[in-house]
Amino acid sequence: MFEFKKTSQQQKGRFLLRALVAGAVALICFGLLVGRFWVLQVERHEGLAARADSNRIAVVPIPPRRGEIVDRNGEVLARNHLSYTLEVVPARVGNLDELFSQLMPIVHISSVDQRRFKRRVAESGRYSSVVLRNNLNETEAAWFSAHSFNFPGVELRARWVREYPQGKSAAHVIGYIGRISESDLNELDDSGRLGNYRGTDVIGKKGIEKTYETALHGKTGVQEVEVTARGKPVRVLRRTDPIPGSNLVLSLDMNLQRVAEDAFKDQRGALVAIEPATGDVLAFVSQPSFDPNLFIDGIDVESWKQLNESPDHPLVNRPISGTYPIGSTYKPFVALAALELNKRRATDRISDPGYFEFGGQRFRNSGSTAFGSIDMHFALVVSSDTYFYSLGPEIGVNGLHDFMKPFSFGQLTGIDIDGEKRGVLPSTDWKRSAYKKKEQQRWYAGETISVAVGQGYNSFTLMQLAQATAVLANDGTYMKPHLVKQIENATTGERKPTVAEASYKIPLKKENIQVIKRALADVTTSGTARQAFAGSAYAAAGKTGTAQVYSLRGSKYRANAIDERLRDHALFMAFAPAANPTIAVAIIVENAGWGGSVAAPIARKVFDAWLLKGQDKPKSPVTSQVKQTVTERPVVESKEVESTQ
Known part of the structure; x- marks a missing residue:
């Protein structure tokens, strides 16, 4: 009888010890959890909130309108006009030739456009947005907008397009713009101007367009856009308007x-x-x-x-x-x-x-x-x-x-x-x-x-x-x-x-x-x-x-x-x-x-x-x-x- 009672007391003691240990472990784990919550919710709140926002907010650059060029009497030598462009992210569309055949009934894509597009993809990479077709008319733009849901990775955009209304006249003075090359990117990076060219795909290559590039380009704007998990825009949260480039008045008559x-x-x-x-x-x-x-x-x-x-070398600026x-x-x-x-x-x-x-x-x-x-x-x-x-x-x-x-x-x-x-x-x-x-x-x-x-x-x-x-x-x-x-x-x-x-x-x-x-x-x-x-x-x-x-x-x-x-x-x-x-x-x-x-x-x-x-x-x-x-x-x-x- 005495031995049985003693054994029962020992078991109760061991059980109590185990309960205390288990309670202490649970209390420690709960404390650690509370501490972690404190760190995340209080101490690291601002940084984590910013990271969360970045997962749903896309920062989109807004390229500025390039400055115009006129002669001393106000006659326009270089100007801009709004044009619709069709842009493609190659990685999201799969086979390019199939894409061309599917688009043809809606928007005409010439063989020249196709070759140019493939060359640009090779230069820019498959994850960059590349222009497939420029200067779409209003009918083509409307047709594509109605069928855009069939073409993920293809987007219709409006952008400023350069134009030289004088044609060959004074061409060596005005020069021209062209797509930004790898050497242009390196030069912009070395001069600390690369950030101002986000969203811009052209730059002055010759003549006044090149010499006065900084003045003509302007300052790039930016807007923060809320997007879905699939990247679809929901609403604009904040916008900083771009500053248009300066206009140039030439001494030419x-x-x-x-x-x-x-x-x-x-x-x-x-x-x-x-x-x-x-x-x-x-x-x-x-x-x-x-x-x-x-x-x-x-x-x-x-x-x-x-x-x-040409043996006459029309590209040489003779003067x-x-x-x-x-x-x-x-x-x-x-x-x-x-x-x-x-x-x-x-x-x-x-x-x-x-x-x-x-x-x-x-x-x-x-x-x-x-x-x-x-x-x-x-x-x-x-x-x-x-x-x-x-x-x-x-x-x-x-x-x-x-x-x-x-x-x-x-x-x-x-x-x-x-x-x-x-x-x-x-x-x-x-x-x-x-x-x-x-x-x-x-x-x-x-x-x-x-x-x-x-x-x-x-x-x-x-x-x-x-x-x-x-x-x-x-x-x-x-x-x-x-x-x-x-x-x-x-x-x-x-x-x-x-x-x-x-x-x-x-x-x-x-x-x-x-x-x-x-x-x-x-x-x-x-x-x-x-x-x-x-x-x-x-x-x-x-x-x-x-x-x-x-x-x-x-x-x-x-x-x-x-x-x-x-x-x-x-x-x-x-x-x-x-x-x-x-x-x-x-x-x-x-x-x-x-x-x-x-x-x-x-x-x-x-x-x-x-x-x-x-x-x-x-x-x-x-x-x-x-x-x-x-x-x-x-x-x-x-x-x-x-x-x-």
């Missing part, structure tokens, strides 16, 4: 631009017209041109092949990328250098027997024309090569280099468009750095003779010649050339000028400038450009030029006997009115021959359009003061060659 382009007809070449007092570029021509609309959504293979393989010897249009600046450096007075006379002899060689006037005893004025009017040949050794190549540099020869002018080349303004230092072999680094005195007439190592852009002409017309004041005149805030309408004051002034003597200007004025009335400006209602000043494309090596120039693309370039530089210039031009017509008969008439049309503004042209001719026919192309011949002719 499109009426003048079209006159200049039409004057070239089918010839290759370039023209730049500048307002000397402001630096405004009034016309900027590169012929032939191209249609920038081809590049907006990606140019097709056939069009690209035609442009890229800033093409470099040329500028021939006799260099002479006014050489003459001014002689006056400013006290190497020769304007009244000093030299004998011109039709050639200049130096180091056993004869450097001849074009056609071996002999002008007799001449001064600087007459030498410029008739374009005597002999006179300027003789100036070469007197000034020296380094003297010419230092004097020409502030005029922008062989320098970047600073014009606000990408792709400008520096060219070559020769000097002894330049030659030492340009050539590796020691025997090639030596500068020979005879080379300065060719340089003094705009040939030899001289290689300048037409933009540099136009700017130098504008600086001369402006009495040495250097206004930075620019294509964008004002930047307009798209929201407030406030306009800010891009160039407000002169960059610097070249210290030139007024009397020396007048010597050159008087001579250039007589070029258009009695010299090598007299026929082009016969009957003009205004006084113009200019200089013709003809530049060799290749060395004659002592042979005689016969245009009809050589390939058309090896013939001389025709050039002309001028400003008008001569007394108070409001426009300065430089023109090159490639492989066209004589500057006076080919390039000068183009300048006349441009001056008439700018100065007369549609007035009737006078019919009374201007009497010529120079009776003989004058040409200006320099020819270099050796004594040995001369003796055999």
Whole structure:
């Protein structure tokens, strides 16, 4: 009996211990659970709430409207219009060919659209939204909207599409936009601008569109959208509107631009017209041109092949990328250098027997024309090569280099468009750095003779010649050339000028400038450009030029006997009115021959359009003061060659 009672008490004790242990464990677990709830609900509430919201809130970028581009008179050069696009996430649609066949009864998808889409998928990846078709009309958009439930992964969107209403006119100035490439993304990332391009698939590629990309693009907006588990939008929670890009007002006058382009007809070449007092570029021509609309959504293979393989190189921006010897249009600046450096007075006379002899060689006037005893004025009017040949050794190549540099020869002018080349303004230092072999680094005195007439190592852009002409017309004041005149805030309408004051002034003597200007004025009335400006209602000043494309090596120039693309370039530089210039031009017509008969008439049309503004042209001719026919192309011949002719 006693043993049984003792055993019962032991069992009760063990049971009580177990109950206490179990209760303690339960209490501890409950405490841990409560503690965890506290951490989640109190301490980590904000972070977890944000994560929960992110699971149901999609952040959608809103691309800004790109700024428009207009000319100085408000004529539209680049604008935007709303267009419907069909966009696809390839990973959500399966077989692409099946998708195309299913869509065809509703929305036409051409073979070009299909190839372009597949190329973009390869570039962007299967999980990105890729444009399948642009510019859907309202009927197509309505039909797709009615059947959209059959096409998961395909979405109809409205977006801003760029348009260039002028087509080929001024295309090298405006440039074009194109799809953002991998290199563009890397550049945006390096510059810290990538975030501003979320939701944007195009960027400026050439011309003003590229140079002013930051201003034109604007600032991307954003909206927070509540979505379902399947990603379907429910409602907009918050929205920050995008800031549209700035509008650009160009200095171009499109009426003048079209006159200049039409004057070239089918010839290759370039023209730049500048307002000397402001630096405004009034016309900027590169012929032939191209249609920038081809590049907006990606140019097709056939069009690209035609442009890229054309022997006329329509994609080359000739005024800033093409470099040329500028021939006799260099002479006014050489003459001014002689006056400013006290190497020769304007009244000093030299004998011109039709050639200049130096180091056993004869450097001849074009056609071996002999002008007799001449001064600087007459030498410029008739374009005597002999006179300027003789100036070469007197000034020296380094003297010419230092004097020409502030005029922008062989320098970047600073014009606000990408792709400008520096060219070559020769000097002894330049030659030492340009050539590796020691025997090639030596500068020979005879080379300065060719340089003094705009040939030899001289290689300048037409933009540099136009700017130098504008600086001369402006009495040495250097206004930075620019294509964008004002930047307009798209929201407030406030306009800010891009160039407000002169960059610097070249210290030139007024009397020396007048010597050159008087001579250039007589070029258009009695010299090598007299026929082009016969009957003009205004006084113009200019200089013709003809530049060799290749060395004659002592042979005689016969245009009809050589390939058309090896013939001389025709050039002309001028400003008008001569007394108070409001426009300065430089023109090159490639492989066209004589500057006076080919390039000068183009300048006349441009001056008439700018100065007369549609007035009737006078019919009374201007009497010529120079009776003989004058040409200006320099020819270099050796004594040995001369003796055999």
